[in-house]
Amino acid sequence: MADQYDVTLEDGDLLVEVELTTNLIIAATASDERLSVEEIDRILGVSPA
Template structure:
């Protein structure tokens, strides 16, 4: 017999990671090509003090 799922268990950090990943997947699926690093950073909430490095 299996134990019932304890719905009180919650990991907010993991839930935040899942939400960020889902947002990236949605943005990538809606994009015509590769997502620019600036857009990825914006989705992830990363702030650059200057311009981000360019990717060749």
């Protein structure tokens, strides 16, 4: 009989958001100056409009 309380919870969108935030934190920590908007867009994978 399966345990009804043994549930794996995973939120794919949340995992992606955590990864993007982590990438921004790493880049900001490694930089001596503030990140430019262009650098942030590049890190997040945002294409210029």
